[in-house]
Amino acid sequence: PRYFALIPAAGVGARMAADGPKQYLSVGGKPMLRHALDAFLASPLIAHTYVVVSPDDGQIDAVLPPAGVTVLRCGGATRMDSVLNALRALQGAVGEGDMMLVHDAARPGLTPALIAKLIAGVAGHPAGGLLALPVVDTVKRSTAAEAGPGAAVGSGSGSGSGPGPGPAKVATVPRDGLWLAQTPQMFSYALLARALGAATDASAITDDASAVEALGLSPRLVEGHPRNLKVTLPADIRIAEMYLAEPQ
Numbered sequence: 001p002r003y004f005a006l007i008p009a010a011g012v013g014a015r016m017a018a019d020g021p022k023q024y025l026s027v028g029g030k031p032m033l034r035h036a037l038d039a040f041l042a043s044p045l046i047a048h049t050y051v052v053v054s055p056d057d058g059q060i061d062a063v064l065p066p067a068g069v070t071v072l073r074c075g076g077a078t079r080m081d082s083v084l085n086a087l088r089a090l091q092g093a094v095g096e097g098d099m100m101l102v103h104d105a106a107r108p109g110l111t112p113a114l115i116a117k118l119i120a121g122v123a124g125h126p127a128g129g130l131l132a133l134p135v136v137d138t139v140k141r142s143t144a145a146e147a148g149p150g151a152a153v154g155s156g157s158g159s160g161s162g163p164g165p166g167p168a169k170v171a172t173v174p175r176d177g178l179w180l181a182q183t184p185q186m187f188s189y190a191l192l193a194r195a196l197g198a199a200t201d202a203s204a205i206t207d208d209a210s211a212v213e214a215l216g217l218s219p220r221l222v223e224g225h226p227r228n229l230k231v232t233l234p235a236d237i238r239i240a241e242m243y244l245a246e247p248q
C-alpha cells in the first residue's frame with residue numbers, strides 16, 4: 001500500500017485559551033502545525049500529506065512548506081467530523097487499501113523515526129494500530145452517585161469526578177495493561193472510513209482507534225515516545241519545546 005498522512009487541524013483550542021487556534025501558536029520557533037508537517041515531509045515512507053482545516057481558516061497558507069502538502073478546507077464540528085469529511089474529500093485520490101496515518105496537529109514532537117516505527121509495527125495487521133504509551137502513574141476512578149457540589153476537587157474535565165453531594169467513591173484502577181493513546185493512528189482508508197461512518201456517539205470517539213474498536217476490532221499498540229505529547233494546556237508548550245530542543 002501507499003502511506004498518506006492526514007492531519008486534522010480544525011480545532012479551536014478551547015483548553016489552551018489563547019488568542020487563536022493552538023495549532024498556529026509558535027513552539028520552538030515555528031507554528032505548532034508546521035512541526036507535524038515537517039516530520040511527515042521528512043519521512044521517505046509517506047506518499048503525500050493532507051491537512052484538514054476549518055472552512056474559514058485564514059492562517060494555514062502562511063504555515064505551509066513550499067511543496068508537498070494539500071489543504072482540505074472541510075473541517076467539522078468535532079475531530080471525528082474533520083477526519084471523516086477529509087476522507088470523503090479524498091475518495092478516489094486515495095485507494096481503499098492505502099493506509100492513512102491520522103495525526104493531531106497538536107503533537108509537534110513527532111519524528112520520522114516514530115512514523116517508521118508505527119508503520120513497521122502495524123504492517124500486515126488488518127485492524128491497524130497506533131502509537132501509545134504505557135501508563136506510569138497510579139490511576140484513580142472517582143464516581144459520585146448524585147448531582148450536587150463536587151466531592152472531587154479541581155477543574156479537571158473527567159466525567160467521573162463529580163458533581164456529587166456525598167463523598168465520591170474512589171478506587172484504584174490497576175494500571176496493568178493501560179496505555180495512553182497517541183497519534184499517528186494508522187488504518188486502511190476503507191476501514192477508517194467505515195469505522196467513522198458507522199460511529200453514532202461522536203463524544204465517545206476521541207480518537208480514530210476508538211471508532212475501529214467499536215466495530216469489534218483490536219488495533220495494535222506500538223510504543224510511542226513522551227516527546228510526542230499532545231499540547232492541550234498552556235504549560236504543555238514549554239514541555240514540547242524541551243523535547244524539540246533534544247536530538248531526535
Ligand code: CTP
Nearest residue numbers: 008009010011012013014015077078079082105
Ligand atoms: N480537531 C479538528 N477538528 C475539530 C476538533 C479538533 O481537526 N473539530 C483537531 C485539532 O485541531 C487537533 C486534534 O484534532 O489537532 C486534537 O484535538 P484537540 O487537542 O482536542 O484540539 P482542540 O479541539 O483544538 O482543543 P480543545 O479540545 O481544547 O478545544
Ligand code: MG
Nearest residue numbers: 011012013079
Ligand atoms: Mg478538542
